[in-house]
Amino acid sequence: MPPVIAVNGLYCRYGVTHALTDVSFTVDGGDYIAVVGPNGSGKSTLVKALLGLAGCDEGDVTLFGTSLQEFNDWHKVGYLPQNLNLFNPIFPATVSEVVGLGLLAGKRFPKSINRSDSTRIEETLEQMGIADLRRRLIGDLSGGQQQRVLLARALVNRPQLLILDEPTAALDPETRDRFYTLLADINRNSGTTLMLVTHDSATVGGCASKLLYLDKKLVFYGTFKEFCASPEMTGHFGGAAQHQICRLH
Numbered sequence: 001m002p003p004v005i006a007v008n009g010l011y012c013r014y015g016v017t018h019a020l021t022d023v024s025f026t027v028d029g030g031d032y033i034a035v036v037g038p039n040g041s042g043k044s045t046l047v048k049a050l051l052g053l054a055g056c057d058e059g060d061v062t063l064f065g066t067s068l069q070e071f072n073d074w075h076k077v078g079y080l081p082q083n084l085n086l087f088n089p090i091f092p093a094t095v096s097e098v099v100g101l102g103l104l105a106g107k108r109f110p111k112s113i114n115r116s117d118s119t120r121i122e123e124t125l126e127q128m129g130i131a132d133l134r135r136r137l138i139g140d141l142s143g144g145q146q147q148r149v150l151l152a153r154a155l156v157n158r159p160q161l162l163i164l165d166e167p168t169a170a171l172d173p174e175t176r177d178r179f180y181t182l183l184a185d186i187n188r189n190s191g192t193t194l195m196l197v198t199h200d201s202a203t204v205g206g207c208a209s210k211l212l213y214l215d216k217k218l219v220f221y222g223t224f225k226e227f228c229a230s231p232e233m234t235g236h237f238g239g240a241a242q243h244q245i246c247r248l249h
């Protein structure tokens, strides 16, 4: 099986700003990668590069063994973006309809929801624990509930790879922890490969299998255990900062 993601010698910049320099790594099926790093370290740029949305000048990205230039299997990839644009209360769509949009994206014209799609939507709502919200208007829900709906929309196609860019930024700590538990269940139960950009490295360390630390270049990529036992990383971050990331390990 080819790796789910293979990045090789990636360089990305915005004008004169170098966002990523010589980044290479591979992600295997079933991995759960926590992508961390300071503000402006290139995390969102990496996500955009994986989705073919960043202008990178050098290097290759391969998804499921196919170079991004030829990759067409976008139904295998789910994406939850960073900016949680909370819905306006009068946005005229129900929870079921918003989740259904995730299925329409993968269809050719004419796009419509059939009976098996409706079953799939219902199953996904159940899985996310939001079936009781199905007829509510999305704009009437709390931030945590809306984020679950958007996660359901990203998952309704049953993607093999789910990329999440700071999905918990607008959530309170308790809702955030529940969201992380949900992601860990998805990874464990359906083997979905997860790539999660987060500032909660300590919290997510309890569930993610590997840590990818960016600071415009790849500072570290490996298991949390390796990170926590690495004298090189102690030298790089200082013991206190390393302990912050490692305290749940």
Ligand SMILES: Nc1ncnc2c1ncn2[C@@H]1O[C@H](COP(=O)(O)OP(=O)(O)OP(=O)(O)O)[C@@H](O)[C@H]1O
Pocket (backbone or CB within 6 Å): 014, 017, 018, 019, 037, 038, 039, 040, 041, 042, 043, 044, 045, 046
């Ligand atoms: N559209 C853009 N135009 C110009 N510069 C950009 C653009 N997007 C990002 N940058 C710059 O590229 C660098 C990497 O940004 P990026 O958003 O990838 O970082 P990040 O790690 O996701 O940051 P944060 O944690 O703050 O979300 C930063 O210096 C940023 O200012």
